[in-house]
Amino acid sequence: MPKELMNKKDIDRALMRMSHEIIEKNKGIEKLCLVGIQRGGVHLAKRLASKIQQIEKKEISVGSLDIAFYRDDLNIRKEQPVVRRTEVLFEVTDLKIILVDDVLFTGRSIRAALDALMDMGRPASIQLSVLIDRGHRELPIKADYVGKNIPTALSETVEVQLVEEGLEDRVILEKVSSEE
Amino acid sequence: MLTNKDLLGIKELSVEEINLILDTSAGFKDVLGRDIKKVPTLRGKTTVNLFFEPSTRTRTSFELAAKRLSTDVINFSVPTSSVVKGESLIDTALTVQALGADFIIIRHSSSGVPHLLAKKLRVSVINAGDGTNEHPTQALLDAFTIREKKGKIEGLEIAIVGDIAHSRVAKSNIYSLKKLGARLRLIGPPTLIPKEMEVMGIDIFHNMEDGLRDVDVLMMLRIQMERQGKGFFPSTEEYSRNWGLTLERLSLAKDEVIVMHPGPMNRGIEITSEIADGPRSVILEQVTNGLAVRMAVMYLLAGVKR
Amino acid sequence: MRILIKNGHIVDPSQKIDEVGDILIEDGKIKELMMQDAGYKMQDRKIKDHESDSRIIDAKGLYVLPGLVDMHVHLREPGFEYKETIKTGTMAAIKGGFTTVCCMPNTYPVNDNASVTEFIIRKAAQKGYCTVLPIGAITKGQKGKELAEIGTMINEGCIAFSDDGHPVMNSLIMRRALEYSKTFDVPVISHCEDLTLSEGGVMNEGLMSVTLGLGGIPAEAEQIMVFRDILLAELTGGRLHIAHVSTEGSVNLIRDAKKRGVNVTAETCPHYFSITEDAVKGFDSNAKVNPPLRTERDIKAIKEGLRDGAIDVIATDHAPHHRDEKLREFDMAPFGISGLETALSLSLRLLEEGILTMNQLVEKMVLNPSRILRLNKGAFKVGANADIAIVDINKEYRVESERFVSKGKNTPFEGWVLKGMCFLTICKGKVYEW
Numbered sequence: 001m002p003k004e005l006m007n008k009k010d011i012d013r014a015l016m017r018m019s020h021e022i023i024e025k026n027k028g029i030e031k032l033c034l035v036g037i038q039r040g041g042v043h044l045a046k047r048l049a050s051k052i053q054q055i056e057k058k059e060i061s062v063g064s065l066d067i068a069f070y071r072d073d074l075n076i077r078k079e080q081p082v083v084r085r086t087e088v089l090f091e092v093t094d095l096k097i098i099l100v101d102d103v104l105f106t107g108r109s110i111r112a113a114l115d116a117l118m119d120m121g122r123p124a125s126i127q128l129s130v131l132i133d134r135g136h137r138e139l140p141i142k143a144d145y146v147g148k149n150i151p152t153a154l155s156e157t158v159e160v161q162l163v164e165e166g167l168e169d170r171v172i173l174e175k176v177s178s179e180e
Numbered sequence: 181m182l183t184n185k186d187l188l189g190i191k192e193l194s195v196e197e198i199n200l201i202l203d204t205s206a207g208f209k210d211v212l213g214r215d216i217k218k219v220p221t222l223r224g225k226t227t228v229n230l231f232f233e234p235s236t237r238t239r240t241s242f243e244l245a246a247k248r249l250s251t252d253v254i255n256f257s258v259p260t261s262s263v264v265k266g267e268s269l270i271d272t273a274l275t276v277q278a279l280g281a282d283f284i285i286i287r288h289s290s291s292g293v294p295h296l297l298a299k300k301l302r303v304s305v306i307n308a309g310d311g312t313n314e315h316p317t318q319a320l321l322d323a324f325t326i327r328e329k330k331g332k333i334e335g336l337e338i339a340i341v342g343d344i345a346h347s348r349v350a351k352s353n354i355y356s357l358k359k360l361g362a363r364l365r366l367i368g369p370p371t372l373i374p375k376e377m378e379v380m381g382i383d384i385f386h387n388m389e390d391g392l393r394d395v396d397v398l399m400m401l402r403i404q405m406e407r408q409g410k411g412f413f414p415s416t417e418e419y420s421r422n423w424g425l426t427l428e429r430l431s432l433a434k435d436e437v438i439v440m441h442p443g444p445m446n447r448g449i450e451i452t453s454e455i456a457d458g459p460r461s462v463i464l465e466q467v468t469n470g471l472a473v474r475m476a477v478m479y480l481l482a483g484v485k486r
Numbered sequence: 487m488r489i490l491i492k493n494g495h496i497v498d499p500s501q502k503i504d505e506v507g508d509i510l511i512e513d514g515k516i517k518e519l520m521m522q523d524a525g526y527k528m529q530d531r532k533i534k535d536h537e538s539d540s541r542i543i544d545a546k547g548l549y550v551l552p553g554l555v556d557m558h559v560h561l562r563e564p565g566f567e568y569k570e571t572i573k574t575g576t577m578a579a580i581k582g583g584f585t586t587v588c589c590m591p592n593t594y595p596v597n598d599n600a601s602v603t604e605f606i607i608r609k610a611a612q613k614g615y616c617t618v619l620p621i622g623a624i625t626k627g628q629k630g631k632e633l634a635e636i637g638t639m640i641n642e643g644c645i646a647f648s649d650d651g652h653p654v655m656n657s658l659i660m661r662r663a664l665e666y667s668k669t670f671d672v673p674v675i676s677h678c679e680d681l682t683l684s685e686g687g688v689m690n691e692g693l694m695s696v697t698l699g700l701g702g703i704p705a706e707a708e709q710i711m712v713f714r715d716i717l718l719a720e721l722t723g724g725r726l727h728i729a730h731v732s733t734e735g736s737v738n739l740i741r742d743a744k745k746r747g748v749n750v751t752a753e754t755c756p757h758y759f760s761i762t763e764d765a766v767k768g769f770d771s772n773a774k775v776n777p778p779l780r781t782e783r784d785i786k787a788i789k790e791g792l793r794d795g796a797i798d799v800i801a802t803d804h805a806p807h808h809r810d811e812k813l814r815e816f817d818m819a820p821f822g823i824s825g826l827e828t829a830l831s832l833s834l835r836l837l838e839e840g841i842l843t844m845n846q847l848v849e850k851m852v853l854n855p856s857r858i859l860r861l862n863k864g865a866f867k868v869g870a871n872a873d874i875a876i877v878d879i880n881k882e883y884r885v886e887s888e889r890f891v892s893k894g895k896n897t898p899f900e901g902w903v904l905k906g907m908c909f910l911t912i913c914k915g916k917v918y919e920w
Contacts, residue, residue: 066207069219080181080483083207083476119216191697269814290815291699292769311817313699348699376693
């Protein structure tokens with residue numbers, strides 16, 4: 001029985017707050033860009049970009065990143081990850097990149113994303129923005145901007161559902177059996 | 181997910197599998213656009229190129245693809261045939277497997293050799309061309325190129341011109357384009373087009389002008405000089421006069437026609453330089469796409485559970 | 487040694503016997519035949535219980551046939567013993583129900599002279615489990631240029647002549663062979679293949695060979711030579727026997743020739759009425775044979791030819807090869823199917839399909855080859871050698887080449903479930919059971 005942790009309004013307010021935080025911490029959006037991790041992160045990155053644009057009245061570049069090639073678990077996964085597009089149409093060197101993902105969990109996806117970005121160039125800095133931080137980090141990774149902190153058990157899953165994927169905007173928590 | 185550990189031919193692939201390979205290739209093409217054109221995905225794996233037929237372009241393309249995926253690459257260039265060396269084909273392949281190969285990319289002059297190896301070996305066998313049977317990665321990169329340029333393959337009028345009887349490239353393309361829903365035409369002299377292919381629902385033209393009318397995609401095949409002495413056509417001059425692609429003939433196709441060629445080209449025989457270097461030609465893009473497709477194939481095969 | 491076979495369904499078309507009865511064998515020869523219709527059954531007292539050197543075989547529900555005669559096998563000895571020897575080949579023959587085999591001369595050296603013939607006959611007497619009759623080469627070295635010493639070889643024991651493995655491409659030489667053979671009243675067995683048309687071919691020419699990228703052998707390569715040989719037989723009056731017929735066209739040509747009164751006979755092999763070129767899919771070299779496996783249409787025509795008598799004989803063309811030779815590039819693998827151990831089972835399917843009766847099957851596999859080769863085989867006559875095959879037409883089994891007695895495990899029928907097999911063979915006074 002899935003439990004709804006955030007509804008449409010909650011998500012929207014969180015993104016609005018995060019947009020302000022990003023602008024505040026970076027003292028404006030000079031040399032700033034957003035890169036969303038496929039798939040959930042990409043939609044959120046676009047939403048953040050649009051809100052930031054509203055606030056600052058200036059455009060901010062958005063890219064999407066597929067991390068399938070950089071994962072560390074290719075040998076043990078039951079199914080091969082689907083390969084999606086990577087569209088970073090700007091030079092990352094010397095830019096401040098805000099990596100965007102929907103759920104921060106073990107931190108391994110972020111590690112993969114960092115490697116991918118490093119292979120593309122030499123960013124000036126990389127910051128991390130996530131909608132949900134559910135704990136249980138396995139690597140020393142920390143998010144700079146968090147929508148909501150949700151302590152979870154390993155036997156639970158957190159899923160961010162978005163309108164862009166054909167669902168209603170919401171964040172749900174579900175208990176699953178140990179078989180994943 | 182692919183179902184077989186090997187890529188032996190288009191005949192053995194379902195439409196879903198072909199589309200999966202093409203979609204995955206798009207992701208790899210992105211990688212090739214960057215400064216660092218390498219990904220760590222298959223780090224630690226070993227690729228062996230087992231080429232029994234001389235080839236520079238295909239072998240280099242596979243070698244680069246394997247390296248871009250971070251595998252270690254070894255090239256075994258076997259002169260003429262294993263009979264000359266005294267070692268049997270199976271023994272050579274088992275030795276390579278014992279050295280720790282994860283991928284064996286094989287090109288051989290006898291049809292069916294990759295299939296034989298695939299049965300006997302644990303590793304993934306990739307067919308880089310076997311006799312006059314198939315050259316699946318070429319067909320896949322051709323399909324990728326067409327899809328990129330035209331947005332789709334279904335319903336397109338595609339003509340393949342040249343020595344179809346002896347071309348494994350043509351055959352693989354025929355199987356894949358048919359599966360993907362294209363409307364196929366074969367153009368060439370009767371001696372070079374097997375009449376049995378009519379049964380496959382393909383139109384055969386011996387007159388180039390008739391065959392080229394309103395075509396969306398034109399695939400030119402290399403005319404092999406060796407065929408000249410065996411009664412297939414009297415001379416390359418006559419071949420060129422009747423089936424060579426000139427600007428005049430090209431104008432009969434649709435305005436947005438794309439011209440393809442698997443290479444290497446015989447400029448002036450099957451295709452003129454103006455067309456090869458001209459705006460309708462996608463020949464060089466085929467080469468780039470070949471890298472992406474081969475990376476995609478290796479990536480997907482690595483994911484097949486044994 | 488006395489053997490009594492009881493209650494078996496005895497089939498001997500030469501004496502019009504097709505009923506249940508008993509056969510008594512003594513010292514390897516037929517001693518007595520007692521048919522059920524005769525009113526009384528042979529008393530068991532003919533063999534006393536305490537007699538040590540005697541045996542009673544209850545063949546109830548089984549067929550008792552004269553031992554089969556295979557007029558086309560390759561025993562590979564001398565020269566290719568790694569593929570098969572006279573010993574292992576004849577053992578395979580016995581297992582398949584054959585008590586007489588005729589071996590082709592494409593050995594090494596070729597059997598084109600008396601000493602090789604003598605070697606084969608001597609080896610067969612020492613090691614062979616069944617009767618082996620050599621077929622000599624038509625031309626020296628089977629090269630198709632000069633006639634071999636046919637008369638001398640006949641003296642030594644050859645019963646027919648063939649360059650099998652190769653055609654005699656030169657029409658003049660084939661003409662001379664047919665003419666010359668009349669002296670000795672022996673058949674010339676022709677391997678019909680126009681080499682210029684079959685060049686580079688490794689399977690039947692058609693859509694399948696195109697899609698697999700393998701060189702094709704067109705049906706016409708066989709038909710052209712069948713036609714030529716028939717005309718030469720007509721011209722010369724010699725006795726022509728066409729080996730391994732595989733196409734519809736050939737069957738038609740032979741049928742027409744017979745109607746015209748030409749002295750021609752023909753054989754086919756079980757694979758040509760059981761399996762098509764589809765078996766080559768996946769590049770299985772066990773399906774690589776010459777002439778190649780053809781189409782459904784050809785199979786239908788071959789069956790019709792068997793039914794109406796255009797084709798006289800079912801022979802095996804048993805062609806064993808070493809496993810390593812077949813486990814290679816399709817182009818380079820040798821042609822051939824190891825057929826002795828599956829032939830009878832495959833041929834029994836013709837009974838189920840209504841193509842032949844058991845009598846007719848015995849004609850195709852015993853009487854006709856005997857007649858063509860002027861052998862005295864196939865009849866259960868008192869005093870004749872006891873060459874017997876006891877067949878269970880209902881027993882089902884799965885073909886497993888690993889269990890073949892022949893050294894050749896090359897068969898496209900691996901895994902097939904067949905019904906009917908030879909269950910016991912009696913030859914040269916010995917009993918073999920499986």
